[in-house]
Amino acid sequence: MTSADSSTSPESPTPPSPSRSTPQRVDLTKFAWLSIAAAIVTITLKAGAWVMTGSVGLLSDAAESVVNLVAAVVALIALRVAIRPATERFLYGRAKAEYFSAAVEGVMIFVAAAVILVTAVERFLNPQPLENVGWGLAISVIASLVNGGVALVLLRAGKKHNSITLRADGKHLMTDVVTSAGVLIGVAAVVLTGWERLDPIVAFAVGVNIIVTGIGLISESVSGLLDKALPDEEHEVITEILRRRTDGTVTFHGLQTREAGQEKYMNVHVLVPDEWTVKQGHDYIEGLEDELAAAMPMLRVLTHLEPISDPASYEDIPEAHVPIHGDDHDPTVPPQV
Numbered sequence: 642m643t644s645a646d647s648s649t650s651p652e653s654p655t656p657p658s659p660s661r662s663t664p665q666r667v668d669l670t671k672f673a674w675l676s677i678a679a680a681i682v683t684i685t686l687k688a689g690a691w692v693m694t695g696s697v698g699l700l701s702d703a704a705e706s707v708v709n710l711v712a713a714v715v716a717l718i719a720l721r722v723a724i725r726p727a728t729e730r731f732l733y734g735r736a737k738a739e740y741f742s743a744a745v746e747g748v749m750i751f752v753a754a755a756v757i758l759v760t761a762v763e764r765f766l767n768p769q770p771l772e773n774v775g776w777g778l779a780i781s782v783i784a785s786l787v788n789g790g791v792a793l794v795l796l797r798a799g800k801k802h803n804s805i806t807l808r809a810d811g812k813h814l815m816t817d818v819v820t821s822a823g824v825l826i827g828v829a830a831v832v833l834t835g836w837e838r839l840d841p842i843v844a845f846a847v848g849v850n851i852i853v854t855g856i857g858l859i860s861e862s863v864s865g866l867l868d869k870a871l872p873d874e875e876h877e878v879i880t881e882i883l884r885r886r887t888d889g890t891v892t893f894h895g896l897q898t899r900e901a902g903q904e905k906y907m908n909v910h911v912l913v914p915d916e917w918t919v920k921q922g923h924d925y926i927e928g929l930e931d932e933l934a935a936a937m938p939m940l941r942v943l944t945h946l947e948p949i950s951d952p953a954s955y956e957d958i959p960e961a962h963v964p965i966h967g968d969d970h971d972p973t974v975p976p977q978v
Contacts, residue, residue: 668724672798673717676810679791680710686784694777695769696840702824705817708753712746712813716806723902736902743809743862750855757848761841768837778825785821788814803903805865809858816854823847871898871905878936880965890914894972896963908943915948922946
């Protein structure tokens with residue numbers, strides 16, 4: 642909705658076009674259910690492998706799968722909350738619920754890492770022989786294939802729908818695959834070398850790797866909660882449209898962007914000729930919003946209409962904004978028309 646909408650004359654109303662309707666969030670809960678199912682399957686398989694072999698590495702792998710299950714349930718709750726429509730209390734919806742899910746998942750990764758590290762140290766100090774290694778490794782490989790397949794599905798869906806929850810869950814599962822690969826190598830090395838302490842050493846290295854992943858997830862979720870700007874490539878799409886529409890009679894400044902889960906937001910000042918009527922300004926902005934919506938369907942646009950020659954139009958530019966024109970352009974100075 643533009644700032645000029647409320648001033649449109651009643652004699653010539655402009656019906657909203659479908660491209661300017663509120664972007665509809667996609668229900669992504671089916672992916673969370675897929676993650677939950679994968680976690681249950683892998684917990685069962687990895688726990689069985691641990692019981693058969695007695696490997697602390699496989700035990701740590703099973704412990705991370707338990708964390709995967711908890712994280713998947715949290716992701717399901719977050720996605721259900723995020724898709725709920727706006728209300729009188731939550732006027733902009735609840736899209737940022739996804740960032741809480743990613744933060745919780747990051748913390749859960751730390752919990753899994755802590756369990757793995759403590760268990761690895763204990764087994765290093767008190768090494769034990771492994772049993773039924775062949776069957777245990779086979780079962781663990783099957784569990785890793787399940788996790789790997791689901792991780793790819795979640796990562797692709799997260800990228801397509803700009804869902805940090807699915808990206809976080811996918812990264813978590815992919816970390817689990819890496820964990821399993823490390824554990825399998827460690828257990829196989831124990832069999833080949835006979836050095837039992839190699840099993841907990843590998844488990845400890847896996848725990849450190851998991852901590853790195855957790856730090857990345859928490860950092861990304863915090864950035865989202867703090868209204869991080871859109872990526873540079875999306876800024877380029879927006880600024881290209883604005884530059885193309887700058888012709889000496891119309892220009893722009895004060896561009897700001899942010900994202901909340903699937904949704905993207907931008908606000909910009911639109912400076913038009915002083916003699917334009919409210920309807921002319923309104924029609925121009927409607928066309929601008931149509932073009933932006935066609936380029937970025939999930940983008941919500943807020944515009945502020947100002948007279949191009951009025952010095953006051955250049956006094957309210959935000960302190961932090963995205964440059965629209967070249968380095969030689971001063972957004973605080975009226976153009977020479």
